[in-house]
Amino acid sequence: MKQIAVLATNNSISSDLFGLLDFFEYCNVLWQYQQKQQAKPLLHCYLVSPDGKPLLLKQGVSLAVQPHRWQEADAIILPPAYAYNRAQLAAIAQSSSGYFAELQQAAANGKLIAANCTGTFILAASGLLSHKNATSSWFFKDVFQSLYPDVHLQLNKLLVQDGNLLTAGATTSNVNLCLALTEQLVGEAFARQIAKVMLTDPNRSSQIPYMDLSIGQQHNDALVKQIQTHLVKQLAEPFALEALAGQFHLSKRTLLRRFKVALKDTPLNYLQRLRVEHAKRLLETTNQPIEQIVLQVGYEDVSSFRKLFIAYTEFTPSQYRHKFTQEGPINCCPE
Template sequence: MKKIALLLPDQFFASSVTALVDLLHITNGCWGRDKPPLFCWQLLSATGDAVISSSGLKFAVEGDFSRAADADVIYLPGVGYRDLAEYERRLSSGSGLCARILAWQREGRLLAGNCTGVAWLAQSGVLNGEEATVSWWLSDWFRRRYPAVKLRAHAVLVEAGNLLTSGAATSHHNLGLRLVERFAGADLAMMCARLMLVDIRRESQAPYANFQQYFGHGDALIARSQQWLQQRLAEPFRLDELARAVGASERTLIRRFRVALGDTPLHYLQQLRLHAARRLLETTSLGLEQIVAEVGYSDVSTFRRLFKRELACTPGEYRRAGK
């Protein structure tokens, strides 16, 4: 029997916990009611006391985080926060939990994080040098705060040895099904996926993401630059032309882009073009060649490779996912 410890930090998402418990329960049923359960689980809080989820639901627990020491899998659910500054303070003050995560890694435990909860794994350092994913809306912040992590921003699920990370919200289903597959095989995982109506094959968060991470920075120079690039989306990019248009040196422009957006002007333009292409894939029946031309590219194969690299799916897969 495999033991799963679900850690419940402050403001955890209830569904990030209950959905995984439901999946484990369903898996035990599919495994066979005449057999010993395949999984058992326990809910743990920092103090061992009952804890309140971000939605106000109260959860009883079986003890504090130290009880996870004998677990095969340690899982950190998504968590809510008022703003990123508040969440950063919470992460920075969580040295006790981070120390436990490092110790569990050294002991060979499988560590799993969902949604915003992936930040706890990154904060502890166990993701340094490893591939991981996170909620799509945190991707720019995550890259800036944890540059040693090899972020696959739009991936639904990333597995790196004994580290499992999943993206936004309901990707906890994919994480849970991967645990089932890992411990009990692909056939049982597929059976559970069908019962729960979960697409076990989805690989990208991109069809659900929007462009909000590129706004709200408060830098007037960068805002003018964004507007200028938006108006000339299909034109060839020249940094010197952009700098002259907004009245700044190229060096200043690059520096301010990095501070405001965590990006370069050219990569930002690529993201802008990809965002426009996504909207055209979603809302029109235009062929890919027409869409590529609309957003400033001349070579379809180059665009297709860029789309796959940045969004973890092909344009065709993206269009089908949106239907």
């Protein structure tokens, strides 16, 4: 029986902890069903706390932990914790720091080490991701890159494995992370079976189609914020850098410099992101022809916009509409 240790803290997100425990228990149920109840469980997933005492989560839930030697587990998971701004993300690893020395040794011994969402910040703080390929929540990309610049971040990917280290993106990517661990601990065939039972796409590999391109880096440059608002209102208008700079009484050089400092981008690239994001919303919520949508976001040539759209989303506009279209209001409980 393979052992999976979850290195939790009182700040861990409860749904992630229960999700991990439940996923690997589902694996055991499927395995025993296939073996007609005669086989022992495949996997034992258990919670660990830094001090060995029960966990007390933010919701007031108390969870027992097990006194296993987690360093000897076959796989070790650092679950996400509550953190929503730079200060919290920078401090997120403090409550897990007691794990780090033995986590380093476990990694050196070839144990699988996994994390997703804000758990990747904890893994990066341990030093294990230094000069390694990894992914994380795309929403916090700027903070991650500033805190851990020596990590080779691959935010286009939903899940990244570098040696025995596995990282995944935000929230629901934890299911794909569990599938990857199941594949390596049990086998590909079984991982595909449990994916079908749980109605999970095992081939979901990219975060790009899910990114909201209109969400930019937080900054305090009031003038750049004014320009951003102006670009949103003038989405379909022709773009001219010199005219934009003149409208806000700036030189082109100053405009480019301030945009670069505030958003790590150029005004044109920022406008392109806004246009693609608006096109995505129209594709999701209307039946307008592609040609009409292209005009509304400032392009006349469908072919050139199609290339831009693919570069930002990895889908053609038609493919994106097919995947994300909303056919009327969401109805979770149809009669």
